[in-house]
Amino acid sequence: MIKVGLIGCGGRGTGAAVQALRADPQVVITALADIFEDRLADSLHALQKVDTKRTKVDPHHRFVGFDSYRQLIDSDVDVVLLASPPYFRPLHLSAAVAAGKHVFCEKPFAVDMPGVRKVLEAVKVSKEKNLALVSGFCFRYDYRKRALFEKVHQRAVGEILSLSSFRFGGELPFKPRQSHWNNLDYSLRNWHYYNWLSGDIIVEQSIHSLDMMLWAMNGRLPYKAIGTGGRQVRIAEKYGNIYDHFAVEFEFQNGVKGYHLTRQQPGCANRNTVDIVGSEGTASLEVGRRYAITGRRPWVYQGPTNNMYQTQHDALFASIRAGNPINDGGWSTNSTILAILSTMVGYSGRELTWEEALASDLTFGPPIDSFDWDTRWPTPPVAMPGTTTVI
Structure with missing residues (x-):
């Protein structure tokens, strides 16, 4: 047992x-x-x-x-x-x-x-x-994605030249405030909307897309990033202090660049894709729909599907x-670092290296070891590029 x-x-x-x-x-x-x-x-x-x-x-x-x-x-x-x-x-x-x-x-x-x-x-x-x-x-346990990235690692698209990923979707779930909830209750029950609880949208959700970019690079890490982000539609107080869009560029030591765009805005076109452009072809992944390679070694996944959560x-x-x-600890931590780096460059508007970001002592929440129901933690202000300090 x-x-x-x-x-x-x-x-x-x-x-x-x-x-x-x-x-x-x-x-x-x-x-x-x-x-x-x-x-x-x-x-x-x-x-x-x-x-x-x-x-x-x-x-x-x-x-x-x-x-x-x-x-x-x-x-x-x-x-x-x-x-x-x-x-x-x-x-x-x-x-x-x-x-x-x-x-x-x-x-x-x-x-x-x-x-x-x-x-x-x-x-x-x-x-x-x-x-x-x-x-x-x-996603690392999905048969279709495993097959595609195995082909990429076998150089089916040749030398990787660039990567791009998109995670466009709608709004997150929201729980209306109840009369017996205090502010801490409300924040914890709507934790997606608070950066100190969720890490913002790249860290909480779009991290899957960033993980696939690192997966494609077979563990090679970018050495710097630059980006932007903000709030266009999340203007109400109920949306806490997270952004509703980010755009980030990553640069690897061998000159390869990666690009990630994400948004959570209702009423817009949705997209969840990764494209890997190589010297001899392109690998394209549209989550749940298409897994294919075009170029010198064309390929389309035609095998079984699985429940990746169960697998x-x-x-x-x-x-x-x-x-x-x-x-899975090593690569999962690297994907988490990449997502936090993305938030940091979006919040600050600065270009940051991997090492600079990893050394940061910035926290958005209260000391975790002393957290209890008596904790009073005001929501941090919405980050403002050019003003917000992250290191």
Whole structure:
């Protein structure tokens, strides 16, 4: 039996727990943790509907509050699923790894560079302890994308010359304020809209597109970036302090340039693509629709499709069973750094190197180790390029 605990009982966390149940017949959900009791109760009900016999969460293993993550990790679980708002991710990951737990960790791994540095240490420890660390970068577990990037790595398009990615979509979910909520309640229940909780739209959502760009480059990292961003349609206070668009250029040491454009604006055309231009062809990826290469070695994916969310949990638990745990920590942290770098150049209007950004001590939120219901944290002002300081 593999005992699993879930920290962060929202929709993504509950989905991850369902996928864990389906990944291995001997998986049992034994503990749940969340800041909010109602969210924990909803998650428990959903999991019991999937499998009552293997959702064995007695009342003493339903942990609520800001220290609930610690209580769950200290309970007798083998695997921890981390799906709280990203602001909490470095704290939760470090605690889980220190306790010797295998981990499924949703993306992103952090929202700022001090958090990243904490994550880098946790990843190092996880490897030393031979712990599984599977990330929420689910695209890496999609058969179609794997096939396309394998072709790229085999030089099916020749030498990569440039990359571009787009993530254009509509508005995010929003929960109207209830009379019994204070400002902290409201922010935590609408965490997508606050940069100190989510990292802004590139870090929280478009990070998948940036991850695919690094995937195409086979781990090679850009050495600098420049960009812009702002708010055109998110003018109401309910939208917190995040942007609704970014545009960023990355430059690699070999002269290759990458471009990422993202927006969350309703009523506009949507797009979720990556294009890799090489010396002998172009690889084009339109998420969910088209995976093809044109040029000297034309190719179109015609194989099976899969549920990438389920596949990553299948792989996680199979690797634990085999005694050869998967560890996605290194490249997942690099993709998180790239996303935070993108936010920093968009917020400031500055050109920044990878090293300059990684050394930044900028944080948007309160000290995480002392966070509780008495914390009063005013929403930081909307960033203004040319004025906002990031290093």
